[in-house]
Amino acid sequence: MTDLRRTRNLDDPDIAYEALIAAHDGLSAEESAAFNARLILTLVNHIGDIDVLRQAIAVAALRGDAP
Secondary structure, three states: OOOOOOOOOOOOHHHHHHHHHHHOOOOOHHHHHHHHHHHHHHHHHHHOOHHHHHHHHHHHHOOOOOO
16 A cells, blocks of 8 residues: 655645646636546546545545645
8 A cells, every 4th residue: 555645745836736726717616616526537547546545535634634
């Protein structure tokens, strides 16, 4: 089993954040939700490890605990 990486893993997280925000530019709330669903499923496929996915779900469910 692989553990979910919880330490910073981006050279510049601000650039990643800006890219995510820009991807939603001009989208309605419904389009934004659909985009998020497609992005999540794409990243789940990339992860490819159900144990890591379950760990990520648990962390996200905490609502205040950033990875």
